[in-house]
Amino acid sequence: MPKTDPIAEARLAICEVGRAMWQRSQVAANDGNISVRVGDQVVCTPTGVSKGFLRPEWLAVVDLDGAQIAGERPPSSELKMHLRVYELDSNVTAVVHAHPMYATMMAIQGRDLDCRMMPETIVALPKVPLAPYATPSTKAVPDSISDLVLNNTACLLENHGALTWGPDLITAYLTMERLEYTAELVWRLESSGGGRDLPDAEIEKIRRLFGV
Incomplete structure (x- = not known):
């Protein structure tokens, strides 16, 4: 059997996820970015390209220092x-x-996202913290998320957007879907009179049942 090329596979997977993000209106124009770590290399979306129209050969491959x-x-x-x-969590x-x-x-309002109204959210994404604002493309951006990486799988970026991460690309993407949902x-609930949290006892029961 021919050997698989993990870099080529990562390129294709990123293009598929980029198209899904664009189709679900998670990004506009050239916004957003996606990366996959393959050993000591990282495959990353290029600058200035719509995520809905990526081509595999356009994607950059860098080392863990960004070269x-x-x-x-x-x-x-x-x-x-x-x-x-990637530096902070080797499992990502x-x-x-x-x-x-x-x-x-919500990020523009300076809010974190805390939802205790649905069992699925309590299990999969109980709270999404807010990373403080940092000027895009500067070292301040990674510094702003550093304290959040190890204990979360997602965060909001103040006045910027959202970031998710995981053990594989589909998990990181689905976390973004769940975050936005x-x-x-x-x-919508706040705009129509508000929702109701599950009782504390039920929340604890769900956490014990699913080990969260």
């Missing part, structure tokens, strides 16, 4: 944020940054 090894285009200017996540192999509408509105749910 470009391959790819027709330079990596996203937000690569520093991705590399910081994928990072997704997007600007989903409802999550971004939850943000929209909270926003």
